[in-house]
Amino acid sequence: MFDIHRVEIDWGGRKLRLETGQVARQADAAVIAQYGETSVLATVVAAKSPRPGIDFFPMTVNYEEKTYAAGKIPGGYFKREGRPTEKEILTSRLIDRPIRPLFVDGFKNEVQIIVTVLSHDMENDPDILALVASSAALTLSGLPFLGPIGAARVGIINDEFVLNPMIDEMSDSSLDLVIAGTQDAVMMVESEAKELPEKQMLEAVMFGHRHFQPVIDAIIKLAEKAAKEPWDLELPDKAKYKDQVKAVAEAMLVEAFSTPEKQKRQDMVAAAKEKVFSEIQIPEDDAAEKVLLGDSFKSVEMDIMRGSVVKTGQRIDGRDLKTVRPIVSQVHVLPRTHGSALFTRGETQAMVVATLGTGDDEQFIDALEGNRRERFMLHYNFPPYSVGETGRMGSPGRREIGHGKLAWRAVHPLMPDAEEFPYTVRVVSEITESNGSSSMATVCGTSLALMDAGVPLKSPVAGIAMGLIKEGNDYAVLSDIIGDEDHLGDMDFKVAGTQKGVTSLQMDIKITGITEEIMRIALDQANEGRLHILGEMSKAITGARDELGDYAPRIETINIPTDKIRDVIGSGGSVIRELVAQTGAKIDISDDGTVKIASSDRDAIEDAIKRIKAITSEPEVGEIYKGKVVKIMDFGAFVNFFGPKDGLVHISQLTQGRPETVGEVLKEGQEVYVKLLGFDDRGKVRLSMKIVDQETGQEIPREEGAPDPAEELSRTRPPRRDREGGRGRGGPRRDRG
Numbered sequence: 077m078f079d080i081h082r083v084e085i086d087w088g089g090r091k092l093r094l095e096t097g098q099v100a101r102q103a104d105a106a107v108i109a110q111y112g113e114t115s116v117l118a119t120v121v122a123a124k125s126p127r128p129g130i131d132f133f134p135m136t137v138n139y140e141e142k143t144y145a146a147g148k149i150p151g152g153y154f155k156r157e158g159r160p161t162e163k164e165i166l167t168s169r170l171i172d173r174p175i176r177p178l179f180v181d182g183f184k185n186e187v188q189i190i191v192t193v194l195s196h197d198m199e200n201d202p203d204i205l206a207l208v209a210s211s212a213a214l215t216l217s218g219l220p221f222l223g224p225i226g227a228a229r230v231g232i233i234n235d236e237f238v239l240n241p242m243i244d245e246m247s248d249s250s251l252d253l254v255i256a257g258t259q260d261a262v263m264m265v266e267s268e269a270k271e272l273p274e275k276q277m278l279e280a281v282m283f284g285h286r287h288f289q290p291v292i293d294a295i296i297k298l299a300e301k302a303a304k305e306p307w308d309l310e311l312p313d314k315a316k317y318k319d320q321v322k323a324v325a326e327a328m329l330v331e332a333f334s335t336p337e338k339q340k341r342q343d344m345v346a347a348a349k350e351k352v353f354s355e356i357q358i359p360e361d362d363a364a365e366k367v368l369l370g371d372s373f374k375s376v377e378m379d380i381m382r383g384s385v386v387k388t389g390q391r392i393d394g395r396d397l398k399t400v401r402p403i404v405s406q407v408h409v410l411p412r413t414h415g416s417a418l419f420t421r422g423e424t425q426a427m428v429v430a431t432l433g434t435g436d437d438e439q440f441i442d443a444l445e446g447n448r449r450e451r452f453m454l455h456y457n458f459p460p461y462s463v464g465e466t467g468r469m470g471s472p473g474r475r476e477i478g479h480g481k482l483a484w485r486a487v488h489p490l491m492p493d494a495e496e497f498p499y500t501v502r503v504v505s506e507i508t509e510s511n512g513s514s515s516m517a518t519v520c521g522t523s524l525a526l527m528d529a530g531v532p533l534k535s536p537v538a539g540i541a542m543g544l545i546k547e548g549n550d551y552a553v554l555s556d557i558i559g560d561e562d563h564l565g566d567m568d569f570k571v572a573g574t575q576k577g578v579t580s581l582q583m584d585i586k587i588t589g590i591t592e593e594i595m596r597i598a599l600d601q602a603n604e605g606r607l608h609i610l611g612e613m614s615k616a617i618t619g620a621r622d623e624l625g626d627y628a629p630r631i632e633t634i635n636i637p638t639d640k641i642r643d644v645i646g647s648g649g650s651v652i653r654e655l656v657a658q659t660g661a662k663i664d665i666s667d668d669g670t671v672k673i674a675s676s677d678r679d680a681i682e683d684a685i686k687r688i689k690a691i692t693s694e695p696e697v698g699e700i701y702k703g704k705v706v707k708i709m710d711f712g713a714f715v716n717f718f719g720p721k722d723g724l725v726h727i728s729q730l731t732q733g734r735p736e737t738v739g740e741v742l743k744e745g746q747e748v749y750v751k752l753l754g755f756d757d758r759g760k761v762r763l764s765m766k767i768v769d770q771e772t773g774q775e776i777p778r779e780e781g782a783p784d785p786a787e788e789l790s791r792t793r794p795p796r797r798d799r800e801g802g803r804g805r806g807g808p809r810r811d812r813g
Contacts, residue, residue: 078097078098079097079302080095080096080097080098081095081096081097081298081301081302082094082095082298083095083294083295083297083298083301084294085290085291085293085294087111087239087240087290087291088228088239088240088287089239090111090112090200090240091110091111091112092109092110092111092208092291092294093109093110093111094107094108094109094208094209094212094294094295094298095107095108095109095110096108096212096213096216096298096302097302099117100117100119103119103120103121104120104121104122104217104218104219104304105119105120105213105214105215105216105217105218105304106118106119106120106213107209107212107213107216107298108194108209109205109206109208109209109212110195110205111200111204111205111240112197112199112200113195113197113199113200114193114195114196114197114199114200114201114202114205115145115193115194115195115205116191116192116193116194116202116205116206116209117191117192117194117209118189118190118191118206118209118210118212118213119189119190119191119213120187120188120189120210120213120214120217120219121187121188122185122186122187122188122217122219123185123186123187124185125185126183126184126185127184127185127186128363128364129363129364129366129367130184130367131367131370131371132184133176133179133183133184133187134184134185134186134187135172135175135176135179135186135187135188135189136187136188136189137168137169137171137172137175137188137189137190137191137210138160138168138188138189138190138191139164139167139168139171139191139193139203139206140157140160140164140190140191140192140193141157141161141163141164141193141196141202141444142157142192142193142194143157143444145193145194145195145196145444146196146198146444146445148444151442161443162477162481163443165474165477165478166477166478166481167191167202167203167206168474169474169478170203170206170207170254170256170264170266171189171191171206171207171210173256173263173264173584174207174225174227174256174257174263174264174585175189175210175211175214175221175223175225177263177585177586177587177588178221178222178223178225178258178263178588179219179220179221179222180220180221180222180309180311181311181314182311182312182314183219183220183309183311187219189210189213189214191206191209191210193206193444196444196445198243198444198445198446199242199243199244200240200242200243201229201243202444203229203254204227204228204229204240204254207225207227207256208226208227208291208295211223211224211225211226211227211295212224212295212298212299215295215296215298215299215303216298216299216302216303216304217304218303218304218305218306218307219307220306220307220309222258222588223258223295224258224292224295224296224299225256225257225258225263225292226256226257226258226288226289226291226292226295227254227255227256227288227291228240228254228255228284228287228288228291229241229252229253229254229284230251230253230254230255230280230281230283230284231245231246231249231250231251231252231253232249232250232251232272232276232280233245233248233249233250234248237279237280237283239283239284239287243445250269250270250272251267251268251269251270251272251277251280252267252268252269253265253266253267253268253269253277253280253281253284253581254266254267255281255284255285255288256288257285257288258292258588259289259292260588261585261588261590261591262281262285262583262585262590262595263584263585263588264583264584264585265281265581265582265583266581266582267280267485267580267581267582268485268486268488268489268579268580269489269573269577269578269579269580269581270489270579271489271490271535271573271574271576271577271578271579272577272578273577273578274577274578274599274600274602274603277578277581277599278592278595278596278599281595282592312364312367312368313368314368314371314372314375315371315372315375316368316369316372317356317368317369317372317373318372318375318376320356320372321352321356321369321372321373321375321376322376324351324352324355324356325348325349325351325352325373325376326376326380328344328347328348328351329345329348329376329377329380330380331344332344332345332348333377333380333381333384333392333560334392335392336392336393336394338423338511338558338559339464341392341560345377348373349370349373352369352373353366353369356369377564378564381560381561381564382545382547382564382565383547385397385545385552385554385561386545386547386550386551386552389552391554391558391561392558392560392561393422393558397552397553397554397555397601398555398601398604398605399555399556400421400540400555400556400605400608400609401421401422401423401424401556401558402421402422403419403420403421403609403612403613404418404419404420405417405418405419405420405520405524405612405613405615405616405617406418406419406616407524407525407527407528407616407617408528409427410429412627413429413430413431413625413627414430414431414432414529414530414624414625414627414628415429415430415431415432415525415526415527415528415529415530415531415625415628416428416429416430416525416528417521417522417524417525417528417616418521419517419520419521419524419613420509421517421520421556421609422511422512422556422558423509423510423511423512423558424507424509424510424511424512424513424514424517425507425508425509425510425517426505426506426507426508426514426517426518426520426521427505427506427508427521428503428504428505428506428518428521428522428524428525429503429504429506429525430501430502430503430522430525430526430528430529430531431501431502431503431504431529432499432500432501432529432531432624432628432629433499433500433501433502433629434499434500434629434631434662434664434672434674435451435498435500435664435672436500436662436664437500437502438450438451438500439451439453451494451499451500451501452484452487452488452491452500452501452503453484453500453501453502453503454480454481454483454484454487454502454503454504454505454518454522455472455480455502455503455504455505456472456476456477456479456480456483456505456507456514456515456518457472457476457504457505457506457507458475458476458479458507458510458514459506459507459508461508462507462508462509462510462514463510463511479514479515479518480505480518482515482570482572482580482582483505483515483518483519483522483539483572485572485579485580486519486537486539486572486573486579486580487503487519487522487523487526487533487537487579488579489534489579490533490534490535490537490574490579491531491533491534492531492532492533492534496532497531497532498631498633498672499531499629499631501526501529501531503522503525503526505517505518505521505522510559511558511559512541512556512557512558512559512561512562513539513540513541513556513557513562513570515539515541515570516538516539516540516541516570516572517539518539519537519538519539519572519580520537520538520539520609520613522537523536523537523538523613524536524613524616524617526620527617527619527620527621528617528621529620529621529624529625529628530620530621530622530623530624530625530628531620532620533619533620534574535574535575535576536574536575536610536613536614536618536619537572537573537574537579538572538573538574538606538609538610538613539570539571539572539573539580539606539609540555540556540570540571540572540602540605540606540609541556541557541562541568541569541570542554542555542556542557542567542569542570542571542598542601542602542605543557543561543562543565543566543567543568543569544565544566544567544569544590544594544598545561545565545566546566546587546590546594551594553594553597553598553601555601555602555604555605556605565586566585566586566587566590567583567584567585567586567587567590567598568582568583568584569582569583569584569595569598569602570582570583571598571599571602571603571606572606573603573606574610575607575610583595626676627676628676629662629674629675629676630674630675630676630678630681631672631673631674632672632673632674632681632685633670633671633672633673634670634671634673634685634688634689635669635670635671636665636669636671636688636692637669637692638667638668638669640669640691640692641665641667641669643691643692644665644671644688644691644692645665651691652665655684655687655688658683658687659675659680659681659683659684659687660675660677660680661673661674661675661677661680661681661683661684662674662675663684663688671688673685673688690718690720690721691720693718695717695718695721695752695761696752697752697753697754697755698751698752699751699752700749700750700751700752700768700773700774700775701717701718701749701750701751701752702717702747702748702749702750702773703715703716703717703718703723703747703748703749703750703763704716704717704745704746704747704748705742705743705744705745705746705747705748706722706744707722707744708738708739708742708743708744709738710727710737710738711726711727711738712724712725712726712727712729712730712738713725713730713738713742715748715750715763717750717752717763721761722761723750723752723760723761723762723763724760724761724762724763725748725750725763725764725765726762729753729762729763729764729765729766729767730742730765730766731765731766732766748765748770749765749768749769749770749773750763750764750765750768751763751764751765751767751768751775
């Protein structure tokens with residue numbers, strides 16, 4: 077019934093198995109990939125005819141993590157998976173980026189790739205397996221895919237490269253790098269690093285490229301057994317109208333691509349396109365011919381822009397290959413925020429705001445690997461006005477989430493530890509102008525805003541986007557690319573880091589890969605540009621401010637004995653709620669006895685600390701405390717003087733001369749100074765007022781020969797009465813019924 081084919085290899089110390097023929101047989105191709113005990117199912121389905129009237133390749137990738145894969149039931153009311161998580165969106169992008177450039181140019185059939193995590197062993201991250209399974213399914217499908225590709229994760233543990241480190245090993249790794257590519261070239265890189273030198277980053281990329289070659293060989297071996305026949309395709313001639321377009325619009329486009337200003341250049345290109353469509357006759361109702369005419373126009377655009385750069389080394393806006401656009405860095409641009417910055421590079425601008433919070437503000441993440449909390453968040457927004465357009469406003473899309481995560485990876489290795497800086501930090505980047513690499517502007521703006529907020533970054537961090545124009549054997553690597561160079565170029569290569577080294581590297585290729593030599597040149601050139609940008613940023617601020625802003629919360633940390641935690645929390649949280657209500661400070665208690673008190677009011681923090689210490693500490697004999705009279709009895713008064721603790725001031729200890737009644741001296745609610753004399757034989761607290769100056773709170777020196785108050789008090793034992801005034805011996809017998 078089933079025509080099952082399998083291939084198994086040993087890879088990175090574990091067994092990788094690829095299987096097809098048993099599951100999802102109505103899809104164009106389906107592969108179950110297993111690595112360790114993590115399994116994913118990748119399916120590929122393509123429409124049998126192209127979508128009419130489109131000028132792009134309509135491929136979508138959906139990566140799904142099912143909670144049953146980890147033996148869990150989803151939280152929430154509905155108890156089923158809902159909208160994609162950030163991890164699912166990022167992994168979908170991770171699969172899409174190296175695969176999309178390898179489809180034959182001109183293929184416009186809709187393609188959908190769905191990858192489902194079926195089993196998760198908590199050791200092997202499914203993202204690499206998802207890439208491998210998708211590559212295998214595409215290779216088997218018969219679609220015009222110029223693969224297969226391989227993929228791998230590379231870590232550095234104890235100064236050695238590690239292939240596909242396990243999840244629990246990543247905490248010891250100074251690098252988290254994902255690489256994908258073909259047998260001959262690298263297609264995609266995504267990484268986070270702890271200030272590694274460019275040379276080591278390049279070595280890591282090539283290490284990963286070498287070590288995923290066995291995966292490509294395994295996919296080819298599986299394809300030899302189970303691949304479907306290649307599709308018969310009749311691809312349209314994308315250059316059908318190219319000569320006509322050149323005759324009509326070449327001069328206009330040459331002038332346009334010599335114009336530095338983005339909006340003016342776009343208007344000139346739009347005018348040229350309008351002229352082409354008005355002068356070249358095609359049937360008005362033929363959508364396919366309109367697309368071909370548009371493709372020919374774009375081809376002429378690319379020839380003009382790319383040819384000029386490769387031949388002359390001069391770019392659209394007049395720069396040479398290495399020059400970075402003018403930079404203006406500003407901090408503290410918003411008065412009420414905790415930290416803010418405005419970073420402008422040419423026609424790209426990011427307004428970045430940092431907000432400090434407490435442990436209550438940490439992000440709770442429910443992942444297959446288990447629950448965790450994140451104390452650093454970075455969110456990126458790209459409103460349509462940033463490119464002079466109108467558009468839909470709504471929840472962030474895949475691009476916004478991907479760009480925000482790239483900036484997060486660049487800054488995350490430099491954030492201080494919780495012990496050094498016990499704050500939750502959220503950064504929001506609003507892109508207010510865009511003409512090339514707003515994600516790297518976000519990195520620069522984030523660094524500035526965090527330092528403005530007083531966050532002690534280990535080092536300032538900056539980012540730069542590199543481009544590539546490759547024509548045959550000739551190529552040019554471009555620093556700080558603008559939008560048209562990204563759109564019409566061959567590579568988007570983003571590098572972020574500090575003076576010391578690289579913290580994040582992301583590379584996407586639109587051609588069939590680049591060589592080690594081109595990557596080395598791009599990294600060296602990016603290093604020069606990054607150092608220049610860091611120098612420009614230092615004109616605004618060089619390090620974290622010594623003091624937090626006036627409106628930022630202050631956090632003080634104290635430690636209490638773990639057996640006192642319940643006393644501070646109270647029954648049902650009653651004590652801690654009362655503390656928060658009375659002081660106005662936020663209080664967070666960890667299981668190890670660490671207490672974080674946060675407020676923008678210093679007095680509120682000190683009040684909360686004093687109250688907590690009063691609950692968890694013991695009063696010291698001989699110390700003077702300020703208290704409040706809570707009960708007046710015939711024989712003395714009870715004073716609340718140390719948190720919840722009360723003590724008795726005997727009538728003989730009220731004043732220098734013994735009064736007739738306690739009420740002559742005190743009344744309930746009155747604040748007094750008392751000295752702790754000690755404890756009686758039953759452990760009851762004994763206090764004295766008469767030896768303390770009630771105006772200053774200072775102890776009154778004892779006259780020579782005067783009795784010690786503690787000894788005097790020990791000879792005066794009050795009758796046994798309870799706090800409600802009940803009598804002791806000699807009084808009416810209590811009802812014991």
